Amino acid sequence: MLDLRKSVKALGLAAIGALILSPVESRAICEGKAFNPLADICFSCMFPARIGGMGFRGSAGDIPPGETNSPACACPTATSVRLGITVSFWEHARVIETIKDPYCFPSLGYTSISNSASHLKAGDQTSAATAGATSSTSPVHHLILPLWTMLNLFSDMPCVEKRPFDIAFMSEWDEMWTDDEKAFLINPEAILMGNPITQLSCAADTAAATVASPLDPLFWCFGAWGSAYPLSGTTSGTEPVDTNALLAARMIYKLGREGILRDVGMPGITAQCAPDGVLSPIMVKSHYRFQIAKPRRGNDCVPVGRPSFVWGVGKNPPVGAGKNSPDNFMWVMTRKRSCCVGYTL
Numbered sequence: 001m002l003d004l005r006k007s008v009k010a011l012g013l014a015a016i017g018a019l020i021l022s023p024v025e026s027r028a029i030c031e032g033k034a035f036n037p038l039a040d041i042c043f044s045c046m047f048p049a050r051i052g053g054m055g056f057r058g059s060a061g062d063i064p065p066g067e068t069n070s071p072a073c074a075c076p077t078a079t080s081v082r083l084g085i086t087v088s089f090w091e092h093a094r095v096i097e098t099i100k101d102p103y104c105f106p107s108l109g110y111t112s113i114s115n116s117a118s119h120l121k122a123g124d125q126t127s128a129a130t131a132g133a134t135s136s137t138s139p140v141h142h143l144i145l146p147l148w149t150m151l152n153l154f155s156d157m158p159c160v161e162k163r164p165f166d167i168a169f170m171s172e173w174d175e176m177w178t179d180d181e182k183a184f185l186i187n188p189e190a191i192l193m194g195n196p197i198t199q200l201s202c203a204a205d206t207a208a209a210t211v212a213s214p215l216d217p218l219f220w221c222f223g224a225w226g227s228a229y230p231l232s233g234t235t236s237g238t239e240p241v242d243t244n245a246l247l248a249a250r251m252i253y254k255l256g257r258e259g260i261l262r263d264v265g266m267p268g269i270t271a272q273c274a275p276d277g278v279l280s281p282i283m284v285k286s287h288y289r290f291q292i293a294k295p296r297r298g299n300d301c302v303p304v305g306r307p308s309f310v311w312g313v314g315k316n317p318p319v320g321a322g323k324n325s326p327d328n329f330m331w332v333m334t335r336k337r338s339c340c341v342g343y344t345l
Helices: 002-020 118-123 188-192 196-200 202-211 240-257
Strands: 049-051 054-056 072-076 081-098 126-130 133-137 140-144 166-170 288-294 329-344
Touching: 072 329, 081 240, 081 288, 140 240, 196 202, 240 288, 240 329
Parallel strands: none
Antiparallel strands: 049 054, 049 081, 072 081, 081 140, 081 329, 126 133, 140 166, 288 329
């Protein structure tokens, strides 16, 4: 555990040190307790699971559509075939920070720096008012979380995240996150999703996410959180927990559209035999769930679009929780992992 804390602290120092080298004025504008993989994570969110077609814990509503009941699997290799059993579970794979202050890393326990320099302006939180409506743009960070490797568990299992803990994406360096017109380059279909008919259908997605899983065919809806489009940081919600959950889900969708994040939960042999996952330009919402870890830890494994009044009450206190600043959120993302575990003949 001591080595784990040292490695996380060293990573944080390296990240903040790199930013300090930029010509900016240093000043503390956020704070947070360093991420603790034992205290901040709800381990029960890995369930329900299936091994060889047999289920463990959870209700039928917790199992994503398309889950296979087949106990055995076979994966062709270059020279032979790998025979095994099917395994599926919810993998703790990513940490997503949705923050009010650019270059703030609350999960690393460090204060951020001012981004007054012109070349850092892409990270600014901005707001605008048009026709009586308000909108804002907030930064998001995407971090790789190899939980089981960090805890030295299931290390011999091929279908868990093997890459080291790392800051994989920062929206402060991506102008498509702060500019809806530039985001149009990767989501041109967004122009079709703003009409009343498509938005009215999102009520059904909200109802489904509230009681079980979201409706994957309604890919343009994120239930009670809002619209999946545009794939940017622009939001117009007034409820901070729902709004920040929306930003976390949009980041998953955006990275999948760009081919950076692959879906490892697809049913069928093709996905089960690809440990790195398959391309998923359209987000399969039922393959992802979120657990709020900061400002205040929650114990719910939240499907995309479930309204926060069900699970988010008291999770964003106005004076923070301990050292965690309010409105700076940390989400632990679990994803459905489906794979074939066996031996090559």
